[in-house]
Amino acid sequence: VRVRVLGSAAGGGFPQWNCGCGNCLGVRAGTVRAVPRTQDSLAVTSDGERWAMLNCSPEVRAQIEAFPSLHPRAPRHTPITAIVLTNGDLDHCLGLFSLRESQPLTIFATDAVRAGLTESIFYRTLERFPGQVTWKRLVLDEEVDLGNGLRVRARAVAGKPPLHLAGRAPSAEDNVGLWIGDQRHRIAYVPGAADVAALSEPVDCLFFDGTFHSENELIELGLGTRPARDMAHIPVGASLAALAGVAARRRIFTHINNTNPILLDDSPERAALTSAGWEVAFDGMELSL
């Protein structure tokens, strides 16, 4: 099983277009030890030929071009044989509308996530011909064949419906984590989680929600009014302890907000998570399991 981190930032990316916080100013000016990051997405393969893309960020075009394994091998072609969505947030789905050049797509999602996407009138751009999109249903706790030598199981993870569906009745299918692997190796990909309840199974590699470091990060910076858990993200400070007992050879935070001090290679917060056996994802990071 090979994994490529296509993007490792939370919604808005790092730096964020309208943000002048210390991290964003510093990474633009080159005065902090941090690298820019695009928005959260992974690519996974077992044979190096057929790739599953986990989430589809607004920056998907640049992410594909930065990774030759995802380039086309014919006049019209893509090695991306499956796209798997963890929720309906625009930073995880908007990129689908950048993949609309008459290319057949196979998208795995829960019914709730599918409904939130297909309700947009923009979805008609993915219905240019019959069969342009083949939907495959993710049923909670059921293993599904991704068609590329890998299987996936989605589990409900504490979260929220996407902003554009705010006010709807919440569903356990709004936000899932993905357990993906072959007969020998397995990764867990949980980029958004308000708690760690779904996490217990041993995995080779765990990618987990690293959006915020502390509960009141945005409030203390004067950049927001809501605590982390109110936005359905358990802060790194809490998840480090809560996940200490979960068996994983590698543990990697991803979906990192631009304000998070773990973005800085030399911050005390980074040192603390390194001591605890964790890593921080970066764009272009690759793993072989």
Next chain:
Amino acid sequence: VRVRVLGSAAGGGFPQWNCGCGNCLGVRAGTVRAVPRTQDSLAVTSDGERWAMLNCSPEVRAQIEAFPSLHPRAPRHTPITAIVLTNGDLDHCLGLFSLRESQPLTIFATDAVRAGLTESIFYRTLERFPGQVTWKRLVLDEEVDLGNGLRVRARAVAGKPPLHLAGRAPSAEDNVGLWIGDQRHRIAYVPGAADVAALSEPVDCLFFDGTFHSENELIELGLGTRPARDMAHIPVGASLAALAGVAARRRIFTHINNTNPILLDDSPERAALTSAGWEVAFDGMELSL
């Protein structure tokens, strides 16, 4: 008046994610004399402080980061004081949903373009608080103040409704060109046009539809079934002659499709348009008028 080309490619960009044509293969491999391009957008200012962004491409985040004049100058800030849309195509509008981090936006568009956008359920992500988006109406042939020392007049240009509204009754407001300037200088920005009927007024600089070079470009490459004009784009081969009589100090093709031979700096098609006094836009191109 200063102009920055933020993006110069047609929908899909150059190279296009699923395209293995000669141009796309060559630019990825570095074996042709061409540079990659993001999707069509311009930024215009008269004072260097307040910028109008013309169209908002899916790649807007990277386009902003690549141009320091558009970076924030406070913890939450943007120098982009106006966004002006020429039509409702997703390659011109999808980027609005990447500018949703609680930043007030002022968007200038015709009623038809506004309706096509706000009809999407995704638009709720731009309605997080009252006044997040201020819409300013573009009425055909009426001059409007952009609020940054520049004025804009939209004119109807032969085009089509966006793909996601296909089948609706067409409107003269579906596709416009923009004439923008101050008391002394004026540019025209017409990135999509099925004919040249709207073009006659002398301008300092004309940006014009360079999507395709020939009428059957996609058909001859085996990459599509429709001629250029059926997709509402007059080919460069025809517009060069048709626009010969329009007075413009600089003439620049933009919105260039990945298949177009004018992308190659050393192609005969490029040499022919250079001889005719035209240029080809590239990302990062800047003009001072």
